[in-house]
Every structure is written in C-alpha cells, then in structure tokens.
Amino acid sequence: xxKRRNLLKSATALAALPLIASTARxxxxxxxxxxxxxxxxxxxxxTDATRVDKMGFKGNAxxxxxxxxxxxxxxxxxxxxxxxxxxxxxxxWCNGWVPLAN
Ligand code: SF4
Numbered sequence: 001x002x003k004r005r006n007l008l009k010s011a012t013a014l015a016a017l018p019l020i021a022s023t024a025r026x027x028x029x030x031x032x033x034x035x036x037x038x039x040x041x042x043x044x045x046x047t048d049a050t051r052v053d054k055m056g057f058k059g060n061a062x063x064x065x066x067x068x069x070x071x072x073x074x075x076x077x078x079x080x081x082x083x084x085x086x087x088x089x090x091x092x093w094c095n096g097w098v099p100l101a102n
Pocket of ligand 1: 042063064065067068069070079080081082083088089093094095096097098
C-alpha cells in the first residue's frame with residue numbers, strides 16, 4: 001500500500017520535471033533552420049532585417065531585448081517564449097516582435 005507521504009513526494013518530484021526540462025531548453029540557442037524560426041524570419045542581428053513600424057514603435061527600435069517574449073539570461077542571450085524558451089540574441093529580431101507591456 002502506498003503511504004500518503006510517499007505519494008506526496010512522488011507528486012512533488014513529477015511536478016518539478018517540466019521545470020527542469022524548461023531550464024534545459026533555455027540553454028540551447030534556436031536553430032536558424034528550425035521551420036518556426038525561418039517562418040518568423042528570425043535574425044541574430046536585427047539590422048539585417050527589414051523591420052516595419054509596429055504598434056507605435058519604429059522598426060529600427062525593435063530588438064529581442066525589448067520584446068515581450070524575451071527573458072534575458074545574460075548580456076547577449078535570452079530565452080524566447082515563442083521558440084519554446086530557446087535562446088535568441090538580445091540584438092536579434094523576428095516578425096513575432098511585440099513591445100513590452102505598457
Ligand atoms: S518573439 Fe521577440 S524575443 Fe522572440 S525572436 Fe522574435 S523578437 Fe526576439
């Protein structure tokens with residue numbers, strides 16, 4: 001018979017698994033050949049992209065580090081929620097850019 005304490009320990013361990021998996025993904029840069037990355041025209045240097053004005057923001061002001069989906073991890077990289085938290089460059093950009101919350 002499974003004791004309640006052991007059941008709670010197991011449930012806690014299982015609940016932590018997605019967190020561990022998420023952390024692992026965040027350390028992996030996006031693949032530039034990933035179909036989702038290609039579809040959204042991600043580039044590691046935003047100045048290589050044609051960025052049109054969007055939501056009141058000039059195109060040339062749009063970079064990953066000021067995007068709502070960006071989560072900075074260090075001075076260069078951050079996880080992108082649109083790409084399963086894989087790393088993108090802070091100076092990058094893609095068509096999914098959305099400004100930080102007002
Ligand atoms: S969604 Fe935002 S953070 Fe992600 S790649 Fe596009 S511009 Fe960068």
